[in-house]
Amino acid sequence: MKYTPHTAADVQHILETIGVNSVDALFDDIPAAIRNPKIDIPAGLDEFGVLKHMKDLSAKNTSLEVMPSFLGGGMRHHFQPSVVDALTFQSSFVTAYTPYQPEVSQGELQAMFEYQSMIAALTGLDVSNSSLYDGATGVAEAALLAMRQTNRSTVLISHGVHPEYRETLNTFLECVRAKMIPLELDGSLTPLTTVDPDVAAVIVQNPNFLGSLEDMKALARAAHEAGALFIAVVDPLSLAVVQCPADYGADIAVGDGQVIGNALNFGGPAYGFIAVTEALMRQLPGRIVGATKDSDGRRGFALTLQAREQHIRRAKAKSNICSNHALMALQSAIYLSSMGPQGLREVAIASAVMAGRLEVMMTGLGLELVTQGKFLNEFAVKLPKPAAEIRAELARHGVHACVPVPVTYGFGHAGIFAATELTTDADISQLEAALKAVLSA
Amino acid sequence: MTAILEQTKKHQDDYPLIFERSKAGRRGAVPPQANLADGVNLEMLLGADNLRVRKLELPEVSELDLVRHYTGLANRQMSVDKNFYPLGSCTMKYNPKVNEAAAAHFTQLHPYQDPSTAQGALELLHNLARDLAQITGMDAVTLQPAAGAHGEFTGILMIRKYFESLGELETRRVVIVPDAAHGTNPATAIMAGFEVLEIPGNDKGEVDFAALEAALGTHVAAIMLTNPNTLGIFETRILEISQRARDFGIQLYYDGANTNAIVGRARPGDMGFDVIHLNLHKTFTVPHGGGGPGTGPVGVKKHLEPFLPTPVIGRLDDGVYGLEFDRPQSIGRVRSFYGNFGNLVRAYTYIRALGAEGLHDVSSMAVLNANYLRVKFGQIGFETAYSRINMHEFVAVPPKGMRTLDIAKAMLDHGIHPMTVYFPLVVPEAMMVEPTETESLETMDAFVEVMDTILRRAKSEAGYLEGAPYTTVVRRLDEVTAAKRPVLTYKKLAAAK
Numbered sequence: 004m005k006y007t008p009h010t011a012a013d014v015q016h017i018l019e020t021i022g023v024n025s026v027d028a029l030f031d032d033i034p035a036a037i038r039n040p041k042i043d044i045p046a047g048l049d050e051f052g053v054l055k056h057m058k059d060l061s062a063k064n065t066s067l068e069v070m071p072s073f074l075g076g077g078m079r080h081h082f083q084p085s086v087v088d089a090l091t092f093q094s095s096f097v098t099a100y101t102p103y104q105p106e107v108s109q110g111e112l113q114a115m116f117e118y119q120s121m122i123a124a125l126t127g128l129d130v131s132n133s134s135l136y137d138g139a140t141g142v143a144e145a146a147l148l149a150m151r152q153t154n155r156s157t158v159l160i161s162h163g164v165h166p167e168y169r170e171t172l173n174t175f176l177e178c179v180r181a182k183m184i185p186l187e188l189d190g191s192l193t194p195l196t197t198v199d200p201d202v203a204a205v206i207v208q209n210p211n212f213l214g215s216l217e218d219m220k221a222l223a224r225a226a227h228e229a230g231a232l233f234i235a236v237v238d239p240l241s242l243a244v245v246q247c248p249a250d251y252g253a254d255i256a257v258g259d260g261q262v263i264g265n266a267l268n269f270g271g272p273a274y275g276f277i278a279v280t281e282a283l284m285r286q287l288p289g290r291i292v293g294a295t296k297d298s299d300g301r302r303g304f305a306l307t308l309q310a311r312e313q314h315i316r317r318a319k320a321k322s323n324i325c326s327n328h329a330l331m332a333l334q335s336a337i338y339l340s341s342m343g344p345q346g347l348r349e350v351a352i353a354s355a356v357m358a359g360r361l362e363v364m365m366t367g368l369g370l371e372l373v374t375q376g377k378f379l380n381e382f383a384v385k386l387p388k389p390a391a392e393i394r395a396e397l398a399r400h401g402v403h404a405c406v407p408v409p410v411t412y413g414f415g416h417a418g419i420f421a422a423t424e425l426t427t428d429a430d431i432s433q434l435e436a437a438l439k440a441v442l443s444a
Numbered sequence: 445m446t447a448i449l450e451q452t453k454k455h456q457d458d459y460p461l462i463f464e465r466s467k468a469g470r471r472g473a474v475p476p477q478a479n480l481a482d483g484v485n486l487e488m489l490l491g492a493d494n495l496r497v498r499k500l501e502l503p504e505v506s507e508l509d510l511v512r513h514y515t516g517l518a519n520r521q522m523s524v525d526k527n528f529y530p531l532g533s534c535t536m537k538y539n540p541k542v543n544e545a546a547a548a549h550f551t552q553l554h555p556y557q558d559p560s561t562a563q564g565a566l567e568l569l570h571n572l573a574r575d576l577a578q579i580t581g582m583d584a585v586t587l588q589p590a591a592g593a594h595g596e597f598t599g600i601l602m603i604r605k606y607f608e609s610l611g612e613l614e615t616r617r618v619v620i621v622p623d624a625a626h627g628t629n630p631a632t633a634i635m636a637g638f639e640v641l642e643i644p645g646n647d648k649g650e651v652d653f654a655a656l657e658a659a660l661g662t663h664v665a666a667i668m669l670t671n672p673n674t675l676g677i678f679e680t681r682i683l684e685i686s687q688r689a690r691d692f693g694i695q696l697y698y699d700g701a702n703t704n705a706i707v708g709r710a711r712p713g714d715m716g717f718d719v720i721h722l723n724l725h726k727t728f729t730v731p732h733g734g735g736g737p738g739t740g741p742v743g744v745k746k747h748l749e750p751f752l753p754t755p756v757i758g759r760l761d762d763g764v765y766g767l768e769f770d771r772p773q774s775i776g777r778v779r780s781f782y783g784n785f786g787n788l789v790r791a792y793t794y795i796r797a798l799g800a801e802g803l804h805d806v807s808s809m810a811v812l813n814a815n816y817l818r819v820k821f822g823q824i825g826f827e828t829a830y831s832r833i834n835m836h837e838f839v840a841v842p843p844k845g846m847r848t849l850d851i852a853k854a855m856l857d858h859g860i861h862p863m864t865v866y867f868p869l870v871v872p873e874a875m876m877v878e879p880t881e882t883e884s885l886e887t888m889d890a891f892v893e894v895m896d897t898i899l900r901r902a903k904s905e906a907g908y909l910e911g912a913p914y915t916t917v918v919r920r921l922d923e924v925t926a927a928k929r930p931v932l933t934y935k936k937l938a939a940a941k
Contacts, residue, residue: 004797006538007809008884017816026808029815029833030709032678044575047799050542056796061565063548074554077780086507095518096526098539101735101939106916107856110521111734117462136590139780142451170777178601178637212704215542216494250497270555280460290735294937295926301719302458307926308693309869313580313631318640323631326591330733340462340510341472344500352481355489355613377491398558406556423494424475
């Protein structure tokens with residue numbers, strides 16, 4: 004297929020205008036030795052052929068629409084009202100560029116301003132940027148922010164933070180020779196510890212990777228007593244019912260936005276959100292939209308505080324980040340507006356209630372919970388054999404379930420199970436039957 | 445007051461915020477099993493200390509309000525589907541609809557579902573990495589990075605790890621970037637713990653070879669180049685540059701922002717580059733989405749393969765695809781999960797549709813179009829920064845006395861998105877024009893006519909340019925006050941009223 008419009012006559016006309024004989028002549032600057040290499044990829048297909056190929060590939064997957072899912076661990080399958088995709092994937096949003104020309108980008112800019120306002124409302128903090136790549140890089144950006152702000156180069160991170168986020172943070176910190184001190188869990192909970200005076204930030208996730216709701220107030224206090232910032236890694240859906248970062252004095256809230264309105268997309272794209280107190284506003288990485296007036300006095304929106312960014316500051320920028328995940332943030336804002344405070348609360352509570360029923364079923368099978376204290380919609384259980392094996396066998400029995408807990412947590416074999424408002428009693432019965440078969444095998 | 449019946453008004457009033465349409469108690473969607481929330485005892489369920497204290501101030505609107513609101517916002521937004529976007533270095537080409545149709549088949553997959561239930565997705569990733577390696581002349585590709593800048597970071601970290609493995613990291617402290625480079629290049633080098641040395645260009649718009657050569661040594665870790673460069677000019681001495689870099693063991697990094705100029709016709713791997721990133725949202729038609737999500741795969745030569753971020757998509761002999769995590773020399777993780785998969789599906793669809801022949805046609809027509817506009821721009825009174833055949837874009841400057849920003853604003857009244865302005869920084873009043881291959885002769889001619897009209901009117905009518913735009917939903921915005929006294933949320937905006 005081709006998406007180029009020129010007829011042969013068009014090409015001829017253009018060549019004559021330029022004053023060259025052939026299209027090839029336009030490429031004479033490329034050394035002859037490396038021109039027109041053989042590229043060994045399959046031949047192009049027509050549109051029907053492409054779609055057939057893509058459907059054939061898709062048929063080799065078993066999606067969450069055909070098999071119930073109890074998968075969590077950073078992403079979950081939630082209900083998406085039809086209106087969300089209908090409005091998000093309008094081509095005006097999908098095919099727009101970054102709103103550097105505000106007069107013709109008020110749609111995108113206002114939508115991002117509204118998104119920022121919603122993230123601020125959820126977290127209770129003052130300021131949000133217009134999104135980052137994902138939760139993992141969000142944690143890394145938050146840690147770097149805290150290091151800039153405090154002029155300290157050590158971060159203390161709870162093992163309750165998602166392992167992939169911690170690995171990502173490690174990658175970002177290693178190269179600037181910053182130190183990352185792990186805070187081992189006591190059971191499934193982050194223990195209170197004294198924070199050394201060289202620590203820039205204490206990073207705790209709530210609910211944590213194992214599902215436990217942490218004592219965020221006490222942990223935040225411990226951070227602040229040492230002059231460190233407190234970074235809360237939060238599940239944004241949980242904030243409909245669970246205490247929000249501002250409730251316990253967090254300086255920075257970060258997380259992954261998938262659970263509030265993005266499709267799973269096999270792990271991406273979703274988006275990362277970051278919100279901070281007013282005091283940290285000018286340290287934020289990434290694009291930020293602000294309200295202002297036009298020359299006729301009308302309200303308008305524009306990218307602002309750009310002096311933080313790489314296209315202005317180059318080597319002195321707060322981050323190298325250029326793009327955001329605007330379309331996914333927009334999708335989330337539309338989801339949040341569609342749900343409203345009541346709908347979001349219902350989603351969170353229905354998930355929690357179904358998770359409680361799931362727990363009853365699983366403990367009834369004799370499985371022991373790793374997760375201590377209260378949990379919202381996910382918990383981990385000990386397993387008699389590797390979680391990945393059980394996951395594979397459950398899949399053969401028609402259920403997506405059992406996210407492996409890395410053995411480094413010290414629980415032996417363990418897996419995470421999650422429920423959402425989509426989880427029905429029938430799904431739980433189906434999982435029960437599958438688990439019985441798998442565990443007795 | 446805000447305009448509730450916005451379709452009947454002509455931009456006289458502020459377009460309402462979704463929060464300003466909110467009314468306590470009004471509802472849109474009702475989630476499944478909402479009734480489970482009835483009469484629930486949250487203290488019991490979650491523990492009193494764990495509960496949210498603050499009111500949750502989200503908008504409360506009906507579904508129709510929601511539809512009107514976001515449809516109205518879409519109407520207040522330029523886009524490639526509605527407008528010509530000759531935005532240099534951004535490659536705002538047409539985003540094929542079949543890509544979107546294909547991607548819709550792959551949205552409901554969880555990153556942690558058992559790999560046996562995601563074989564199609566893993567096969568796609570494996571094949572896409574293989575195709576991109578072929579297209580760029582590299583040996584291995586990671587699909588993880590979420591954007592170009594993220595790809596740069598990933599690539600530079602691999603270079604870092606490579607020198608660490610050789611015991612040379614302590615001595616190789618410098619990353620060289622041309623002064624015309626994208627701002628992300630120096631910012632990335634700093635983020636990865638290196639020092640930056642900028643080198644100038646010459647009067648042909650290429651890197652000053654002598655200055656570059658003088659800067660080389662065993663204290664240099666990498667040179668980051670864009671080729672064609674940000675002036676739209678191919679670095680004709682690229683093979684000499686890569687040879688000199690090799691002489692000192694320096695790694696050559698290719699910023700793939702301008703790949704649209706050469707795709708199918710030349711490969712960075714053949715030019716001697718060790719690491720490259722691609723912007724799939726430019727060359728490979730992933731839509732820009734109003735700023736993202738992008739996708740920035742990184743390709744490397746064999747010697748850097750051990751350092752790829754985890755996980756790597758593997759294929760066993762029996763044809764089963766899986767994820768490899770056990771790679772002791774890896775730089776580690778650069779993000780969660782496996783990359784912006786949804787975008788990778790779109791790029792893969794595009795490559796399947798075009799094949800090598802179609803890709804060759806892409807760069808051919810992109811370069812043809814850019815040269816046509818360069819010549820036409822010269823005819824109507826713009827100066828082009830370097831008078832030579834350019835690649836997929838060119839840099840022009842307006843006639844003396846006119847400001848690039850003003851011309852850009854005047855274009856908005858004609859429904860054309862401005863070119864990239866004031867970049868590269870090395871050309872004062874730069875306007876960087878990139879038409880892409882998907883624009884027709886008629887569109888380009890109409891564009892030239894608009895530019896001609898703007899110049900003529902500017903010459904004959906004092907104040908015209910400075911006052912533009914006139915017909916957009918808002919006019920020039922006070923960005924100085926916006927930055928001085930930032931209002932970043934509705935709450936703050938409402939409090940100020």
